[in-house]
Amino acid sequence: xxxxxxxxxxASRKQGSRKQVSCSRSRLPGWAQATGHALWxxxxxxxxxxxxxASAHRHWPxxxxxxxxxxxxxxxxxxxxxxxxxxxxxxxxxxAEGRPNDSDRAGSVAAAAVTRPTTAGSMFSNVDDGxxxxxxxxxxxxxxxxxxxxxxxxxxxxxxxxxxxxQPNSSPAQGCPVYVMLPLDTVWVVxxxxxxSASVLNKECSLDVALSILxxxxxxxxxxxxxxxxxxxxxxxxxxxxAYKRLLDKAQRVGxxxxxxxxFHAAGFNVGDTCKIPLPKWVRDIGDxxxxxxxxxxxxxxxxxxLSLGCDTTPLLGGRTPVEVYRDFxxxxxxxxQHQFGTVLTEITIGLGPAGELRFPSYxxxxxxxxxxxxxxxxxxxxxxxxDLKRTADAAGHPEWxxxxxxxxxxxxxxxxxSGFFNSQGGSWSSPYGDFFLSWYTGLLxxxxxxxxxxxxxxxxxxxRPRVFRVLKEATDGHAIYTFQSxxxxxxxxxxxxxxxxxxxxxxxxxxxxxxxxxxxGYEPVMKVLQKTNARLSFTCVxxxxxxxxxxxxxSPQALLQQVSECAEMYGVALTGENALQRYDEYAxxxxxxxxxxxxxxxxxxxxxxxxxxxxxxxxxxxxFSRFLNRMHKR
Numbered sequence: 001x002x003x004x005x006x007x008x009x010x011a012s013r014k015q016g017s018r019k020q021v022s023c024s025r026s027r028l029p030g031w032a033q034a035t036g037h038a039l040w041x042x043x044x045x046x047x048x049x050x051x052x053x054a055s056a057h058r059h060w061p062x063x064x065x066x067x068x069x070x071x072x073x074x075x076x077x078x079x080x081x082x083x084x085x086x087x088x089x090x091x092x093x094x095x096a097e098g099r100p101n102d103s104d105r106a107g108s109v110a111a112a113a114v115t116r117p118t119t120a121g122s123m124f125s126n127v128d129d130g131x132x133x134x135x136x137x138x139x140x141x142x143x144x145x146x147x148x149x150x151x152x153x154x155x156x157x158x159x160x161x162x163x164x165x166x167q168p169n170s171s172p173a174q175g176c177p178v179y180v181m182l183p184l185d186t187v188w189v190v191x192x193x194x195x196x197s198a199s200v201l202n203k204e205c206s207l208d209v210a211l212s213i214l215x216x217x218x219x220x221x222x223x224x225x226x227x228x229x230x231x232x233x234x235x236x237x238x239x240x241x242x243a244y245k246r247l248l249d250k251a252q253r254v255g256x257x258x259x260x261x262x263x264f265h266a267a268g269f270n271v272g273d274t275c276k277i278p279l280p281k282w283v284r285d286i287g288d289x290x291x292x293x294x295x296x297x298x299x300x301x302x303x304x305x306x307l308s309l310g311c312d313t314t315p316l317l318g319g320r321t322p323v324e325v326y327r328d329f330x331x332x333x334x335x336x337x338q339h340q341f342g343t344v345l346t347e348i349t350i351g352l353g354p355a356g357e358l359r360f361p362s363y364x365x366x367x368x369x370x371x372x373x374x375x376x377x378x379x380x381x382x383x384x385x386x387x388d389l390k391r392t393a394d395a396a397g398h399p400e401w402x403x404x405x406x407x408x409x410x411x412x413x414x415x416x417x418x419s420g421f422f423n424s425q426g427g428s429w430s431s432p433y434g435d436f437f438l439s440w441y442t443g444l445l446x447x448x449x450x451x452x453x454x455x456x457x458x459x460x461x462x463x464x465r466p467r468v469f470r471v472l473k474e475a476t477d478g479h480a481i482y483t484f485q486s487x488x489x490x491x492x493x494x495x496x497x498x499x500x501x502x503x504x505x506x507x508x509x510x511x512x513x514x515x516x517x518x519x520x521x522g523y524e525p526v527m528k529v530l531q532k533t534n535a536r537l538s539f540t541c542v543x544x545x546x547x548x549x550x551x552x553x554x555x556s557p558q559a560l561l562q563q564v565s566e567c568a569e570m571y572g573v574a575l576t577g578e579n580a581l582q583r584y585d586e587y588a589x590x591x592x593x594x595x596x597x598x599x600x601x602x603x604x605x606x607x608x609x610x611x612x613x614x615x616x617x618x619x620x621x622x623x624x625f626s627r628f629l630n631r632m633h634k635r
Contacts, residue, residue: 175633176596176606177220179259181578181613184267185275187243189230199230199243207247210614211254218629221257221346223610225356228264229277232329236282236318239332248337252344259491259610260337261349262330262456263356265306269366270355272582279304286317295361296381298405301369303361303379305354309448310384326350327455334459334488341466342487349491349538350456357495357540358449358526362511363412373499373553374413375422376511378405380441392440401433409511415552416500422507429505429517442515446525449492453533460486489536489574494526494564496541496580498557499549516563523564527571535573538610539564542577542595543588561595565605576608584621589628596632 188202201207214222224247231239244260251258268276278284287293287304293311294302307322315321320328330348337345354361362376370376380389386404393402408428410419421428428434461467467484475481497514500507504518516522530537541557549555561577568575577595579588596606609632611625618625 177608178218178629178632179221179223179257179608179610180214180219180618181223181610182225183613183615184225184273184277186224186247187227187230189233197233199240201243201246208250210619211250211256213619214614215254215256217626218633219256220608221259222251222614223259223261223349225261225263225267226333227267227277228262228329229266229279231333233280236320236325237328239329241333241336244333245336248340248344252340256344257346258340258344259347259349260333260345261356261493262326262333262351264326264329264351265354265356266304269303269305269361269364271365273366279306283307283317290316292382292384294382295379297377297379298381300381303354303364305361305364306351308379308382308384309353309444310380310382310388312448312451314384323451323455326452327459330456331459334465338465338488342468345488347489347491347536348456348460349493350452352449352452352492355493355495357493358445359495359497359512359514360445362513363497363508370412373508373555375410375416375419375500375507377412378409378441378511380405385444388444389440393436396436398433398436401436406434406437416503416505416507416554419507422500422503422505422510424504427505429507429510438510438515441510442513442522442525445513446529449526450529450532453490453492453529453535456490457533457535460488460490485534490533491536491538491576492530493538493540493578494523496539496544496557496560498541498544498560499553499555501556501560502554521563521567523567524571527567527573530568530573531571536576536607537564537568537573538576538578540578541580542606542609543579543581543583543592545587545591548587569605574607575605576610577606578610579612582612582617584617584624586624589624589631592628593631 183202185202186207187199189197190200191197211222224244226241226244231241231244234240248258266276266278267273268278279287284304291302293307293316294304295306295308296302311321312323313321315324317325330350333348334341349356352358354364360379362379363370363372363374365371380386381404389404390399390402393399406421406428408420409422414422416422416424416427419427421434429438466487468487470483470485473481473483495512497509497512501509506514506516506518506522509516509522514522514526527537529535539561542561544557546556546558549557565575577592579592581588592609596609598605
C-alpha cells in the first residue's frame with residue numbers, strides 16, 4: 001500500500017529536519033496514521049540521528065499550557081490495543097477521603113505552576129521546538145481520537161481491575177525479540193516556584209501514541225535510562241522514581257516489556273546525545289572539592305561524565321563508597337518495582353562507565369578531543385589510580401613502573417605507527433613493562449565490574465524478591481537440588497571498539513580497558529564475572545560491516561562481534577545486541593539480522609536486539625523499520 005504523508009508546517013521544523021513524515025496504511029489504524037504519526041513528528045521527542053549534532057535539543061511544554069488547551073490528558077489518548085477495557089469505577093469513599101479525580105488532578109498540576117528551566121545556566125538543558133504547533137495538531141484532530149472512559153491511575157498489585165491490563169506477550173517462538181530504546185530525555189526534571197523539583201514524563205501524550213504504535217508493530221519492549229542525576233538529584237538517599245513508575249504502568253497497559261538501565265553517568269558527553277543530564281548536584285559538589293573522583297588523562301583533563309573506578313572503595317560520598325551508593329540506588333529501584341519483575345520489568349542493566357558501558361572514557365568524541373579512528377588515551381591519572389599503580393609496581397619489584405602510564409602511547413588522535421607503544425613491530429605493548437601495565441589497567445576494570453555486579457546480584461536475589469526456577473541439580477547423595485534465580489535479569493553493556501582490530505596490538509581496545517590483542521583474548525575475564533553473577537551481555541555495533549570503513553583504521557566490527565559471541569558461548573553468557581548508529585538502510589538491517597541469526601551453526605546466538613532509538617527519525621522511516629520487524633519475527 002502507498003504510504004500516507006502528512007506535511008509538517010515549517011514553523012515546527014528545525015534546520016535539517018525532514019519536511020514530511022510517513023507511515024504505512026497497512027501497519028497502523030487510520031486514526032494513528034492521520035493523527036498519531038503527525039503528533040509524534042511535530043512533538044519534538046528527541047532522537048539520535050546518524051551523526052546528529054549534540055545541540056539539536058528539544059523542549060518540554062509546561063503543564064499549565066497543556067491542560068488549558070487540551071484538558072486532562074487521560075481523556076485524549078489511549079493505547080492501540082485490540083482488547084476492550086472496562087472502566088474501573090473508583091469507590092466513593094476514596095473520593096470522599098480527598099483523592100482527586102482526573103480533572104482535579106489536571107487542575108492541581110496546572111496550579112502547581114510547574115516550569116522547566118530554560119536559561120543557559122540550568123542544570124538540565126534542552127531547546128524549544130514547535131509547542132504551539134503541537135497544541136494546534138491536537139485540537140484539530142481531537143475529533144478523530146477515540147475517547148475511552150478509562151481511568152489513568154496506575155494499578156497496584158492485587159487491585160480491582162488489574163486482570164484487565166494487557167500483559168506482555170512472551171518472546172516469539174521463532175525469531176528474535178526486538179526492543180526499542182526510548183529517548184534519553186523520556187524522564188525529565190521540572191522545577192517548581194518554591195524551588196523544589198519533580199520528575200515527569202516528557203511529551204507524555206506523544207509517548208502514549210508512540211508506545212501503542214510500537215506494540216501494534218510487534219516490538220517486544222522498550223529500554224529506558226534511569227538517570228542517577230534525576231532519580232537521586234534531591235540529595236543522597238532521596239529517591240524519586242515516580243515518573244518511571246508511571247512509564248512502567250503505561251508499558252504494562254499496552255503490553256510492552258521494559259528494560260531499565262541504571263545510568264550512573266551523565267548525558268551530553270557523547271555525539272548524538274540530545275540533552276544534558278549531569279550527575280547529581282551533591283556528587284558534583286564533592287567533585288568540586290576533590291576532582292580526582294573523575295577519570296583523568298595525562299594532560300590533567302577531568303572527564304565529568306562518570307566517577308573514576310579508582311575510588312570505588314573509598315567512602316567519599318557522604319560516608320558511603322561509590323559501590324555502596326550504586327547498590328543502594330538499585331535496591332530502592334527494586335523495592336519500587338519488584339511486583340513487576342518478569343512480567344513487565346525484564347532486565348536491569350547496570351551502567352559501569354561512560355555511556356553506561358564497561359570501559360574507560362578513552363575516546364571522548366563529544367568534546368572534540370578525539371576523532372575516529374584515533375587510538376585514544378589511557379585514563380589512569382587520578383590520584384586513586386596512580387596510588388594503586390604504585391602499590392602494584394612495588395609489589396612486582398619494579399617501582400619505576402609505577403610512576404605513571406606509558407610515556408610513548410601517543411595522543412587521542414594518533415595512528416598506531418605514530419606511537420612507540422602501539423607499533424605492531426616492536427611496540428612496547430608486547431614488552432614485560434607493557435604486559436604489566438595492561439594487565440593492571442584491564443584488571444581494575446574487571447574488578448570494577450565484579451564489585452558492582454556482585455552487589456547488584458545480591459540485591460536482585462535477596463529474600464522477598466520474585467524468583468523463577470533456573471536449573472535442577474543432583475547431589476552426590478541422590479537428592480535433587482532446585483536452583484532459582486531472580487525473575488528480572490541482570491545485564492551490562494560492552495562497547496564495540498572495532499577500530500585497529502586488524503592490527504597486532506588492538507590499540508583502541510587497550511586504551512578502553514580491554515587487554516585484547518592478536519595473541520590474547522581480552523574478553524574472557526569479563527565473561528567470567530558475568531558467568532559468576534548470572535548476568536547478560538549487551539554488545540554494540542551489530543549493524544556494522546567491515547567494508548563500510550576505510551582501510552587505514554584497520555576496522556573489523558564483524559570479526560570483533562564473532563570473537564565476543566564465541567567467548568560468551570564458551571562461558572554460557574547470554575548475549576544481546578545493539579546498533580551503534582541509528583540507520584535505516586537495507587544493509588544495516590540485513591547485518592543486524594545476520595548478527596542475530598547467522599548463516600551457520602551459530603544461528604540464533606543473540607537473545608535480543610535493542611534498536612537505537614525511538615524518535616522522529618524512526619517514524620520518518622517507519623516502512624523500513626516495519627519490514628525489519630517482520631524479518632526479525634519470521635526469520
